[in-house]
Amino acid sequence: MADAPREGKLARCPNFIQLIDMASESVGGKILFATDDFFAPAENLIKSDSPRFKEHEYTEFGKWMDGWETRRKRMPGHDWCVIKLGIQGVIRGFDVDISHFTGDYAPRISIQAAHLEGDEGAQMPQRGERTGTAATPQELAAVAELKSNDWDYLVPMTELEPGKPASGHNYFLVNSHQRWTHIRLNIFPDGGIARLRVYGIGQRDWTATDPKEPLDLVAIAFGGACVGFSNAHFGHPNKMIGPLRPPLFQLSASESHTFDSLTLELQDVITHARLTISPDGGVGRLRLRGFPSSICLLRPREQPIMRFSVKTGFRSNL
Incomplete structure (x- = not known):
């Protein structure tokens, strides 16, 4: 025993x-x-x-x-x-x-x-x-x-x-x-x-992943976690990186917004990301799609390899 x-x-x-x-x-x-x-x-x-x-x-x-x-x-x-x-x-x-x-x-x-x-x-x-x-x-x-x-x-x-x-x-x-x-x-x-x-x-076995397919590097299911925030009155930021879809609210307020990385620095290995909302409000889900470090260092640097996806999912408080 x-x-x-x-x-x-x-x-x-x-x-x-x-x-x-x-x-x-x-x-x-x-x-x-x-x-x-x-x-x-x-x-x-x-x-x-x-x-x-x-x-x-x-x-x-x-x-x-x-x-x-x-x-x-x-x-x-x-x-x-x-x-x-x-x-x-x-x-x-x-x-x-x-x-x-x-x-x-x-x-x-x-x-x-x-x-x-x-x-x-x-x-x-x-x-x-x-x-x-x-x-x-x-x-x-x-x-x-x-x-x-x-x-x-x-x-x-x-x-x-x-x-x-x-x-x-x-x-x-x-x-x-x-x-x-x-x-x-x-x-x-x-x-x-x-x-x-x-x-x-x-925890995920990253060695078994497809080097051609970007993954959600911040997902809590793969080891992501919120380590700091300014305010969590209506919900903890860890919910943004959870696996479930957020509940649907207003039409336009439930859209997904995708952004490619803008700087070459993001093609190096990164360990932390900071999301800033101005001035306040809610975000349903945050996905940061990219490649694990062992794969990232072997890929060509011509094109950005980090993609951000943000789903609001809540009424804006602007």
Whole structure:
């Protein structure tokens, strides 16, 4: 069994929640396995929206809950699930959200992680509709190949605090610089979790990229991150470099604007970019398309190789 780390639980809302949720279904996160999905399936853990509560809605298995909920354990052991991250990279923190699970949330959790190469973990059976079911012998045999019980601990066994019924966030700081691809969430011994957010910064293998195709070098999924700003009253700048499209507002205010680089200096390797808006207002997305440094230095310098794309996506405040 891997050693437990020194990372700890945070009492206040941390800065890492401004990063991307690497496990979200919206970026390709996927539930590979769960020991039990009797009351509600584990797929709910990685929904991109906030958990909801429907007071008078029931299923044939009990109260409808927007999360993952297992039945009470009547044998030794505990429930757990395995998640394949949609964006692989460095994890900065977790949010284990037990909103609306006031009396049946999981009392304790731990979280493990692994970096699996190639197609490891790709042979798991398709899950399909899971409510009212438990893991089959075939699924148990397949998940055993991952040896997830020996994965590294990013969060040791810790008690969860319920908080308010509609806001049951439990934050955990992670101090790891490794690149992770899979997560194992353990609940002790059973119960419900509404959402699991895995916040971090993506890492990409740039050596496998096409040298003829410019890439979005600032994308948070590839390792980009905002390191400073003058004002973030209505939204953090990290959202500009996220993978999702911004919501549509005014017609003209939702146009994309593309600019080629104007100076030869931008054909050298750059590490930082500064976006200035005058005097204020909003920008939906920022894309900086170019080439990684190992490719950039080998390309001819006749034409600009950096292209900026800005999508406003918000009403101008001029």
